[in-house]
Amino acid sequence: MDNREIARIFDEIADMLDILGENPFKARAYRQVAHYIYRMETDINRVYEEQGLEGIPGVGKAIRAKLQELLETGDLQYYRGLQEKVPPGVLEMLDIPGLGPKTAGAIYSQTGIDTLEKLYRAAQEKRIRELPGMGAKTEYNIKKGIEMLRAARETFNLGTALPLAREFKDFLCSFSCVEMVEVTGSVRRGKPLVGDIDILVGSRQEETVRDKIRRFRKVKEILEEKPSYVKGKMAPGMSFEVVIVDPQEFWRALVITTGSKDHLEPIRPALEDLDCRSLHSEEDVYRSLSMQFIPPELREGRGEIELARRFALPRLVAWEDIKGDLHVHTDWSDGAHSLEEMAAAAARLGYSYMAVTEHSHSLAVSRGLDAERLLAQAKAVEELNRGYDGFRILTGIEVDILRDGSLDLPDEVLEKLDVVIASVHSHFRLSRAEQTERVLKAVESPHVDIIGHLTGRLLGRRPGYEIDIDAVLESAARNRKVLEINSYPDRLDIDEETAFRAKTKGIKVAISSDAHHRADLELIRYGVVNARRGWLGREDVLNTLGTEELLAYLRNK
């Protein structure tokens, strides 16, 4: 049982305790341990074998015994007992926005409803509003929420799909019957939300390959099988398709399976006429069509074919171009690691700089910084910087944009910092006009450099708030402000369309990780993919600049 599975079980225990109305701090104790184990960098089994479970923060006598039982037996009686009392469908209710453990528990205990389907039907039949404390509005939100979940259940964000696809690919790669293998389809094109995982295999032994596919431990069921094709489901409920071709066919098939449909349409006849024997790479395929190679992220039928025929595609920004991270949290606010640890992790990635940008104090949940602590941090940064060579921590803040558009810290504090990000973290439901006016005020504010996660969207969970993006772009261009691409796979905010429009207006974009943990620094790769899908080149991205150029740019805004 690995760290993730144990974390999941402890999280579920916490949810079930909440639903049963137990002491909320008991639930939180389990949740904290789950969180810690999830983020641990070493295998918990190894920790257990080598040093026992003594040192794990938040683990006392009771939780230690349960952890031990799980690690020794792979099972937990306490967990089984809770499952008896809280059916899985009731747990799923917690995914409905605005519906928490109290409501889920009340619905179940008062009506016996124990699945989302039954709940949806009850809402349709107006039976939910009959329950004490619930009305028509709650009932409506439940219905809408379940509809959203149904739609989201079909898709996964790239942060889930890509690692899984790579694991599957690496697994297949290890067999001699597999001569070539690549992740294809929408995952390869880097779409933020994907419906399935597509893999292309080049092999002369179809049957052996099909047998290996079944042995991948995350393959849960096979839905369809033909000699050169397997379709099935993987562990978190994600569909996959594997296409097996003769190795000679591989490169053309790679273009075809990568898609998209709109991209392929104008070139499909020519592709079908190609003599595959002369092809040794994907570049060869495009070359044979008298075209420039088109990076997968551009293959969406948005004019890339036309430009490739004229050899006029932009050179897209790449991960190697990124010189530093401009949005990082530490344990001064809600991050997991110290300033030193985050800086060390950033330096290990080969960065020249990292801006430390904690939350400001109005975001109390995150232990946001007030002016005093912020200046203390700036001092700590100064100290640390003396010890580095070729790396620098930049001072900064992710200052809250308050409801009226004013900032959570005074100008005389902000002006002392290298990087000021301004972000919205509250009052998501203002009217479009109010929200726009609020953000515009921040854009116009003299010391703001970057607007963080502009729309606040959470893919598959929450749409962005109502805001006039064009008005923001106009103002950002006028005021020489930078827009962030927040690289969290469930944010990717701004999205690719907005990034593209920003580029056409000459607005620079900062691709940032928003890391709260040192492992999160790597998420910036998703932001780079998103930027590439928005056709951005190195010159469009602020943090491709070296330290001195970056600081000069920020000073001369």
Added chain:
DNA sequence: GCCGTTTTCGGCCCGACTGTTTTCAGTCG
């Protein structure tokens, strides 16, 4: 259920919004 030293019991992140109420419980970030 965990933690600690001014505590072995009494705290444990907190403020605002929403939808239900008619003064508040539940949810969220």
